[in-house]
Amino acid sequence: ILNVEQSPQSLHVQEGDSTNFTCSFPSSNFYALHWYRWETAKSPEALFVMTLNGDEKKKGRISATLNTKEGYSYLYIKGSQPEDSATYLCASDNTDKLIFGTGTRLQVFP
Amino acid sequence: SQTIHQWPATLVQPVGSPLSLECTVEGTSNPNLYWYRQAAGRGLQLLFYSVGIGQISSEVPQNLSASRPQDRQFILSSKKLLLSDSGFYLCAWSVGRTFTGELFFGEGSRLTVL
Numbered sequence: 001i002l003n004v005e006q007s008p009q010s011l012h013v014q015e016g017d018s019t020n021f022t023c024s025f026p027s028s029n030f031y032a033l034h035w036y037r038w039e040t041a042k043s044p045e046a047l048f049v050m051t052l053n054g055d056e057k058k059k060g061r062i063s064a065t066l067n068t069k070e071g072y073s074y075l076y077i078k079g080s081q082p083e084d085s086a087t088y089l090c091a092s093d094n095t096d097k098l099i100f101g102t103g104t105r106l107q108v109f110p
Numbered sequence: 111s112q113t114i115h116q117w118p119a120t121l122v123q124p125v126g127s128p129l130s131l132e133c134t135v136e137g138t139s140n141p142n143l144y145w146y147r148q149a150a151g152r153g154l155q156l157l158f159y160s161v162g163i164g165q166i167s168s169e170v171p172q173n174l175s176a177s178r179p180q181d182r183q184f185i186l187s188s189k190k191l192l193l194s195d196s197g198f199y200l201c202a203w204s205v206g207r208t209f210t211g212e213l214f215f216g217e218g219s220r221l222t223v224l
Contacts, residue, residue, distance in 0.1 A: 004153075034212065034213070036213075043200070043215035043216060043217055043218060044154075044200070044213075044215050045215075046212035046213065046214075049211070049212055089153070089154065091154075091213075097156055097159060097169070098144075098156065098213065099156065100146075100153045100154035100155075100156075101153055102151075102152060102153035103153060
């Protein structure tokens with residue numbers, strides 16, 4: 001069974017703080033790691049898809065790293081803003097299907 | 111541009127009643143199609159996926175079923191709903207026969223079974 005775990009479950013930060021979340025996944029049969037942002041009352045939207053060990057991707061103030069050998073990925077948000085408040089989901093692709101973690105719920109207070 | 115729509119957005123159904131959720135994709139051909147469910151306090155659980163018309167893979171044993179009567183149409187059904195079927199259902203598509211492509215999600219359907 002493919003188990004994808006995310007921590008922390010929830011996070012409250014002040015505007016301007018930087019923060020990071022963790023996604024761990026089985027390293028066997030790894031194909032790709034996805035990060036999605038899910039804002040309240042909207043659909044999840046893809047942030048990054050990473051495939052190679054050591055991959056680093058960046059989109060504005062958000063970046064992600066990937067370690068396929070030890071089975072983890074970090075998502076970083078620099079200088080959090082209230083509009084970053086959302087649930088951040090990671091999903092591991094084992095060539096057959098995407099398995100999602102339970103997500104990290106981020107709330108950024110002004 | 112590609113779009114995905116699912117309906118209805120909200121549904122309240124009694125136990126034992128049937129269910130039909132529909133999802134359509136526009137602007138692309140031969141998409142992979144998926145049904146996910148988020149139950150309270152849990153992550154997104156893959157229910158069904160389809161790589162072509164009439165091809166359905168089921169991930170978990172349950173009283174739900176899925177069908178793909180047309181290339182860009184995906185339907186989630188049940189003959190008799192259970193309380194445990196309550197949750198938020200998301201339809202999604204991805205490009206072709208690859209899973210490294212990102213998923214594009216519909217607006218979601220919230221089902222409450224009473």
